[in-house]
Amino acid sequence: MSRNPYIRTISSTSWWLAQPRYIRYMAREVSCVLIGAYTGVVVVGLLRLSEGAEAWAGFLEAIQTPVSIVFHLLALAFALYHTTTWFNVTPKAMPLQFGDTQVPGSVIIGAHYAGWIVVSALLLFLAGV
Amino acid sequence: MSERLIELEILRYDPDKDSEPHFQTYQVPCPEDWVVLDAVNYVKDELDRTLSHRWSCHMAVCGSCGMMINGEPTLSCKSFIRDLPDKIRVEPLANFPIERDLVVVMDDFMNKLGSVKPYLVPVEQKALEDGSYLQSPAQLKKFKQYTLCINCTLCYSACPQYAHNEGFVGPAALALAHRYNLDSRDVGRSVRADVVASNEGIWECSFVGACSEVCPEHVDPAGAIQQTKIASTLDYFQDLITPGRDK
């Protein structure tokens, strides 16, 4: 049926630079690298804790170095971006309908932020802040 | 009414003569209430009769006039000149083969639509004498949004996963499947799952969300796909525990 269709191709590595919405998507996806790396740090910390007081002291020293602070600030920024993007899409992935009214997305998102603040405050309190 | 001289850069392709598409520029005097479709029609009527493009209703309900306008998949009848700069780049919808000029090959999309079984699969076929299926406003509300698709395929042009894998069933087809899966009169989720819940179905989607952003009818295909992922995951684990179960 098609006489001589022309197939356009796009780069598989740099396609996302073409539009701001794709760049924001990649930023969201790349947050997993920071979250994964931070989880790795937690695993190492747990290992050091299991190795005794001296090993643990070494770990505490390491996480207070400038490199560690920069890493954790970066990880925090990306973790927060993950949190906001995750909460923002929850009403789309799990819409709530009671009778014939849909719960507004903003209510669902607001409830998530409220829960997040409660969890964060609780953990900060338990830690001793 | 004031006029603006707009420079339209249109991607041309003649399958009989060209080995590659190329841009051609036209100067179009546009009254301030015009849309891009009006400018394209002016080119065809007054400047270059060889230009080919699809359009029909000129009021954003038929879904025919989709084009890339300055890199964004848009309905050209809904793209107002007053919101655009003096230079406008017009190309055929991305991620589809070009048939000629602004006309793309839609065969893949049509096949994908059919493949999700977009019809009611009822518990029992009702005879005409038995009357119609009853449905409450609440039941209708659950799936109504997903009935609004006008098959304009802007979502396929926005989707990078479709760009990289033309086997992907795609946003509109999956939203259509979701429309039927949510319909209270339908029990066909399990028969649709071979296509919908396959690796080329919902699982190719990485929730970029561009499809929902460009959708002129606010169908939210991205949301439909995420909801289907959750439903399919629950189905998957329930089938592991109790195999042979129907929807």
Place this chain on the structure above:
Amino acid sequence: MARSNKPIVWSLFAAGGTFAAFVTPVMIVITGLALSFGFLPPEALSYERLSGLIENPIAKAIVFLTIFLPAWHAAHRLRITAHDFGVREDGLVSIVCYGLASAATVIAAYALLSL
């Protein structure tokens, strides 16, 4: 086309993503920044306090989750991200990503069981 087996990793991805969204930011503050910026007294993260707390099996379970869930979330997302950056060898990428998550899981379990 056949039904995919992706639900297995996807459910971990979704659970991990939800957990990470709620817990990870404050965890980063507590473990990575609070000491350096001085809003936690040093005794809060002392060996004595933490090794005492972690003897509790519930504490062990919670710590395990804070590693297990985000690890598998990050692993699956990294697999998809590799594809988005043009890496097409999905089999190899999967082995690396899920392998890392498995390693984190095993090491965490080992450390917790020996504490």
